[in-house]
Amino acid sequence: MKxxxxxxxxxxxxxxxxxxxxxxxxxxxxxxxRMNEYDEFAVEQAVRLKEQLGNEPxxxxxxxxxxxxxEPIKKALAMGxxxxxxxxxxxxxxxxxxxxxxxxxxxxxxKNFDLIFTGMQSQDRGSAQVGAILAELLGxxxxxxxxxxxxxxxxxxxxxxxxxxxxGVVKFSLPALVTCHxxxxxxxxxxxxxxxKAKKKELLTFPITDxxxxxxxxxxxxxxxxxxxxxxxxxxxxxNDVAERLYGILKDKTTVVK
Amino acid sequence: xxxTREIYWNVGHxxxxxxxxxxxxAISVFLYGFYRRFVVxxxxxxxxxxxxxxxxxxxxxxxxxxQTRVLRVxxxxxxxxxxxxxxxxLFIGTLLIMVxxxxxxPILGVIFLKGTFYKLYSLMLDIAGIVAIITLGGLLVRRFxxxxxxxxxxxxxxxxxxxxxxxxxxxFVIEGLRMAxxxxxxxxxxxxxxxxGMLFGKLFLGVTPGSLSLAHKIQWWxxxxxxMSFIAIVPFTKLRHIFTTPANYLFTDLAPKGSxxxxxxxxxxxGRFGAAKVADLAWKDIxxxxxxxxxxxxxxxxxxxxxxxxxxPMKIVKQIGDVAFNNPGAGLVETLGxxxxxxxxxxxxxxxxxxxxxxxxxxxxxxxRNLALMExxxxxxxxxxxxxxxxxxxxxxxxxxxxRGEWADGxxxxxxQQDSDVDVLYFVGCYASFDKRNREIARSFIQxxxxxxxxxxxxxxxxxxxxxxxxxMGNEYLYQMVAAGNIEVIKGYGVKKIVTTCPHCFxxxxxxxxxxxxxxHVEHYSTFVNGLISGNKLKLKPESFEFTYHDSCYLGxxxxxxxxxxxxxxxxxxxxxxxxxxxxxxxxxxxxxxxxLAEEKLGTRISMARVKMAQATRAPLLVSNCPFCLTMxxxxxxxxxxxxxxxxxxxxxxxxxxxxx
Numbered sequence: 001m002k003x004x005x006x007x008x009x010x011x012x013x014x015x016x017x018x019x020x021x022x023x024x025x026x027x028x029x030x031x032x033x034r035m036n037e038y039d040e041f042a043v044e045q046a047v048r049l050k051e052q053l054g055n056e057p058x059x060x061x062x063x064x065x066x067x068x069x070x071e072p073i074k075k076a077l078a079m080g081x082x083x084x085x086x087x088x089x090x091x092x093x094x095x096x097x098x099x100x101x102x103x104x105x106x107x108x109x110x111k112n113f114d115l116i117f118t119g120m121q122s123q124d125r126g127s128a129q130v131g132a133i134l135a136e137l138l139g140x141x142x143x144x145x146x147x148x149x150x151x152x153x154x155x156x157x158x159x160x161x162x163x164x165x166x167x168g169v170v171k172f173s174l175p176a177l178v179t180c181h182x183x184x185x186x187x188x189x190x191x192x193x194x195x196x197k198a199k200k201k202e203l204l205t206f207p208i209t210d211x212x213x214x215x216x217x218x219x220x221x222x223x224x225x226x227x228x229x230x231x232x233x234x235x236x237x238x239x240n241d242v243a244e245r246l247y248g249i250l251k252d253k254t255t256v257v258k
Numbered sequence: 259x260x261x262t263r264e265i266y267w268n269v270g271h272x273x274x275x276x277x278x279x280x281x282x283x284a285i286s287v288f289l290y291g292f293y294r295r296f297v298v299x300x301x302x303x304x305x306x307x308x309x310x311x312x313x314x315x316x317x318x319x320x321x322x323x324x325q326t327r328v329l330r331v332x333x334x335x336x337x338x339x340x341x342x343x344x345x346x347x348l349f350i351g352t353l354l355i356m357v358x359x360x361x362x363x364p365i366l367g368v369i370f371l372k373g374t375f376y377k378l379y380s381l382m383l384d385i386a387g388i389v390a391i392i393t394l395g396g397l398l399v400r401r402f403x404x405x406x407x408x409x410x411x412x413x414x415x416x417x418x419x420x421x422x423x424x425x426x427x428x429x430f431v432i433e434g435l436r437m438a439x440x441x442x443x444x445x446x447x448x449x450x451x452x453x454x455g456m457l458f459g460k461l462f463l464g465v466t467p468g469s470l471s472l473a474h475k476i477q478w479w480x481x482x483x484x485x486m487s488f489i490a491i492v493p494f495t496k497l498r499h500i501f502t503t504p505a506n507y508l509f510t511d512l513a514p515k516g517s518x519x520x521x522x523x524x525x526x527x528x529g530r531f532g533a534a535k536v537a538d539l540a541w542k543d544i545x546x547x548x549x550x551x552x553x554x555x556x557x558x559x560x561x562x563x564x565x566x567x568x569x570x571p572m573k574i575v576k577q578i579g580d581v582a583f584n585n586p587g588a589g590l591v592e593t594l595g596x597x598x599x600x601x602x603x604x605x606x607x608x609x610x611x612x613x614x615x616x617x618x619x620x621x622x623x624x625x626x627r628n629l630a631l632m633e634x635x636x637x638x639x640x641x642x643x644x645x646x647x648x649x650x651x652x653x654x655x656x657x658x659x660x661x662r663g664e665w666a667d668g669x670x671x672x673x674x675q676q677d678s679d680v681d682v683l684y685f686v687g688c689y690a691s692f693d694k695r696n697r698e699i700a701r702s703f704i705q706x707x708x709x710x711x712x713x714x715x716x717x718x719x720x721x722x723x724x725x726x727x728x729x730x731m732g733n734e735y736l737y738q739m740v741a742a743g744n745i746e747v748i749k750g751y752g753v754k755k756i757v758t759t760c761p762h763c764f765x766x767x768x769x770x771x772x773x774x775x776x777x778x779h780v781e782h783y784s785t786f787v788n789g790l791i792s793g794n795k796l797k798l799k800p801e802s803f804e805f806t807y808h809d810s811c812y813l814g815x816x817x818x819x820x821x822x823x824x825x826x827x828x829x830x831x832x833x834x835x836x837x838x839x840x841x842x843x844x845x846x847x848x849x850x851x852x853x854x855l856a857e858e859k860l861g862t863r864i865s866m867a868r869v870k871m872a873q874a875t876r877a878p879l880l881v882s883n884c885p886f887c888l889t890m891x892x893x894x895x896x897x898x899x900x901x902x903x904x905x906x907x908x909x910x911x912x913x914x915x916x917x918x919x
Contacts, residue, residue, distance in 0.1 A: 012650050015658045028720065030660035034650045189634035189642060190736050193529045 001059040007039035035072035038119025041180035044187040047080035076192035077198035089208040095253035101133035106211025116177040131179035262372040284486040291493025301542030307509040322504040330794030341393040400896035414496040428481035434458025435474040506549035520773035528621035532627025547579020562601040566861025569601040572609035600637035604851035605811040630732030644855040652722030663718030672715040678751040680715030687760035689885035697779040702914035726762040731852035761812035784823040799918040800831030806877040809844035810884035865894030
């Protein structure tokens with residue numbers, strides 16, 4: 001069985017974001033980067049599947065971006081993926097989801113992946129489109145926002161997170177693509193021997209031009225921080241007093257209490 | 259008539275051959291017993307404890323002969339020390355007889371047990387005998403009648419106490435029987451030099467010579483056979499500590515306190531890290547179990563144990579021994595329990611008090627290393643999050659690394675990246691950098707430095723967590739990553755002196771980083787400020803206040819800095835009311851050993867227990883010297899319903915508020 005995991009490196013959400021020089025994305029100075037949280041669930045699920053099937057599946061982990069994205073690829077390799085693929089693109093933030101999905105499809109073409117895992121969305125752009133477009137381009141089943149995953153004889157039973165806390169269960173056959181959501185699993189912490197082994201695993205680098213001929217379908221016109229609408233109020237002092245004041249505010253300004 | 263006595267009186271020289279044969283058997287059993295244990299010790303990894311031999315021998319003699327470690331706990335320590343000294347004298351006395359009667363006399367014709375020396379010898383041994391009986395009696399009552407909580411009595415204890423008492427009493431009975439037949443009748447002036455023997459002798463004065471002779475022979479053999487059995491069972495019972503405990507003084511870890519082996523990450527070797535099995539520990543870790551006398555002093559001082567967590571340092575040591583001897587293939591974590599291992603705050607109270615110089619803390623760390631590096635485990639998900647925050651942002655809070663220096667805005671602290679011409683580099687640490695309450699420590703420290711005209715620089719966003727909490731949680735890999743980052747940055751600025759406000763940073767930068775190539779003088783601010791005051795660089799306007807002082811483990815027990823912070827507080831006008839547990843006996847706040855990152859889910863809160871101790875002094879203020887301590891103590895004040903009764907401040911805050919004059 002051949003598995004593909006698509007991951008993205010994103011800034012840590014606690015970072016202070018500033019809009020960059022060309023006004024369409026964030027400035028990378030002083031940002032700490034990490035693997036997109038949903039993609040960690042994707043890596044973990046792929047590795048669990050490999051373990052469940054007696055280590056038979058072969059996992060390729062792929063990321064598009066500048067050289068810094070090698071870090072999360074290494075982490076994924078330390079978590080248990082077999083091979084890393086870095087699609088080099090120094091300005092990947094300028095690519096829209098259609099182009100990203102097309103590039104991955106370009107790479108995947110003819111490789112016959114049985115199952116592709118992606119995150120539900122990225123924490124920075126948050127389009128939640130790459131997985132679905134990729135499945136469409138490859139003509140395979142697609143199941144999004146997966147919070148439960150079981151496989152039996154090439155038939156997957158997946159639990160999906162729907163709106164308002166409702167869950168849905170779907171069954172589908174391979175080949176397929178799933179986008180992983182919070183609650184699917186708790187990603188493992190790589191062990192030191194696996195970190196060491198990961199350093200020796202294969203890491204292939206390709207320029208994005210090898211796989212992408214498509215033009216963008218959407219263009220970011222501008223990026224900006226939301227305008228401040230008033231500031232928060234900090235209630236301090238005696239608990240009873242604070243509670244009274246909070247009640248007063250809720251009564252005056254909201255419909256929570258009548 | 260010359261003062262001496264006939265050796266082998268009544269039993270005759272004919273006993274020499276059977277006596278030495280039995281002695282030979284006893285010694286053989288003794289040696290065999292220790293050989294079997296030696297094989298078990300050898301399961302452990304190699305570790306050199308034969309370096310600096312003269313120093314070791316001196317330490318060994320001093321600690322054993324003067325019983326200094328044993329005497330740190332007065333009551334039972336006093337009984338043990340006097341028993342040791344008196345029984346030691348008796349042993350030497352017996353040895354002298356052997357030397358004379360079987361060696362110097364037949365070979366050289368020399369008799370030295372005579373005259374004044376014999377009188378002194380006789381008197382000394384009688385006194386030693388009675389002191390041994392009295393102190394053994396005291397120990398016996400303590401063990402079997404008024405047993406302190408936590409003292410575990412095993413079969414060995416019955417055997418050992420009975421044998422020792424029998425040896426001592428039969429010794430006097432033999433002496434009494436002999437004296438009843440000899441000295442008491444024909445040399446009463448000499449008899450007074452055996453006062454206890456004389457008392458026993460008087461009991462037997464009415465007995466016929468024939469019965470005296472028979473009774474003496476029987477008693478002699480009984481005494482001898484018990485003594486030989488005693489030698490033979492040493493390796494098989496608790497008695498082995500007579501040899502293993504002093505040997506442990508010889509094998510003491512002479513490295514600075516708190517030294518931890520720095521794993522070579524490049525050396526993939528076996529690909530195994532930390533201790534999963536006893537074979538992953540050092541031989542000394544197995545030997546420690548044999549040196550342990552189960553005195554439970556460690557357990558009595560363990561903050562985790564005192565607050566109902568499943569950790570006893572004594573049990574850890576004993577269980578490792580048990581696995582090594584009985585089930586060497588067993589998994590250590592499974593046997594000892596991960597909860598017990600994660601509960602340790604590495605406060606070192608156990609190791610500091612141990613009369614056998616056992617190294618508890620590093621054993622726990624080795625097993626944690628196995629958990630962290632080989633299993634990727636954590637004591638809880640909150641720790642996993644904190645660790646991943648340190649990986650990404652260099653601080654356990656997960657706050658933006660670039661905001662690390664924001665607390666100092668407007669305080670005139672130089673950022674090294676912009677201007678590295680400074681007197682000292684202030685390594686701020688995560689808590690003083692990011693935690694709202696602890697930022698007051700950092701600000702106070704800067705005020706102090708400004709008042710003393712010290713030019714302070716900091717790394718700002720280039721500083722990362724020093725790595726201490728994760729290292730103590732077993733994650734050596736992450737520790738070395740953050741350490742390497744810090745070291746590279748610090749070295750780049752040609753820093754001459756580093757000051758920290760956190761004892762954990764202080765120990766890590768000043769000691770642990772040495773293994774990774776940082777060799778710069780590092781000081782904790784309490785000694786630094788003390789130096790500024792005594793050097794008249796910092797003038798204070800003393801203002802009277804009453805306080806109690808909490809010694810952080812990593813300053814007091816680890817680095818022996820106990821007097822300096824007290825001196826600083828005194829010069830600020832403070833009158834100290836000490837807690838029962840202070841200085842080397844200080845009770846941890848609960849935040850050490852990486853526990854600052856963890857929720858305390860088992861037992862009661864350590865911080866609450868410490869706050870109660872502070873409150874018992876009736877001082878309104880608790881002063882500490884560590885951001886972790888301040889955090890834990892304020893938590894203990896809140897959760898323990900002590901708000902309004904006790905206030906917690908850091909030493910820096912007090913000093914900053916008294917600048918001037």
